Amino acid sequence: MQSTKAQVRGEILAARRSVPPPTHAAEAAALASHVLEFVEAGQTVCGYVPVGSEPGSAELIDGLARHQVTVLLPVARRASGGAALPLRWGRYRPGELVDAPFGLREPPQPWLPAGAVAEAAVVLIPALAVDRRGTRLGRGAGFYDRTLPLADDGAALVAVVRDDELVDHLPSEPHDVRVTHALTPRQGLVTLGR
Structure with a gap:
């Protein structure tokens, strides 16, 4: 019997x-090092600030900023009816993050529209x-499923996970947006879907 997403x-x-x-700290340092192996100075990268036990650390986005990368961080909000809206984006400037809904940290306004992910x-x-076909399991809120279709077709969509969270198969649904890569502490960047 297959496990459900909730399980x-x-x-x-x-x-x-x-x-x-x-x-956790050693894995976060490895992720921060690996990301600099495939991101080039002058590029724009959409990142995020990990919360709780999520892999990574703020050092990853600080390292990108020091590498002359424009870092955009997500701004998550819900519609008045409760549905997740596509993520808006704020330009990251070290030391300027503010507390946000859902226990997140985000850049202060002004924010860019959802289409900035392109x-x-x-x-x-x-x-x-994430599985080897590119099926990503998130927390189920739907923010990224509504946002990733707006990304550029050539963009690398990279799920950041621990090594044992890159698996052979995950349950999926038609609305799930597949990612192109996984980033893990030991393996670095792994191409998916092949």
Whole structure:
């Protein structure tokens, strides 16, 4: 019997909470190092600030900024009816993040429209897991599923996960947007869907 998305989410979140802080820090440093291997100075990258037990750290986006990369960070909001809206974007400037809904940190206004994701050569995407076909398992809110169709066709859509969160198969639905790559601490950038 196949697991449901909710079951897989629960298992991964529990496993992430059990990762010792020194292991999390070492994995975050590896991710920050790997991203500089494939992002070029002058490019625009859509990133995010990890929260809780998510892989990575603020050092990853700081490293990109020092590498002369324009970093855009997501601004997540819901419509008045509660549905997730496509992400808007704010330009990252070190030291200027503010508290935001959902326990996130984001750049202060002014914000760019959702279509700004099309400027990015690389979109770094938080994920709980990703499979080798490019099926990404997020937290289920739908922000990225509404945003990724706006990305440039040539952009690298990169799910950031721990090594054991790159799996052979995940449950998927027709609205799921496939990613092109995974970024893991030990393997670095992994091409998906081949």
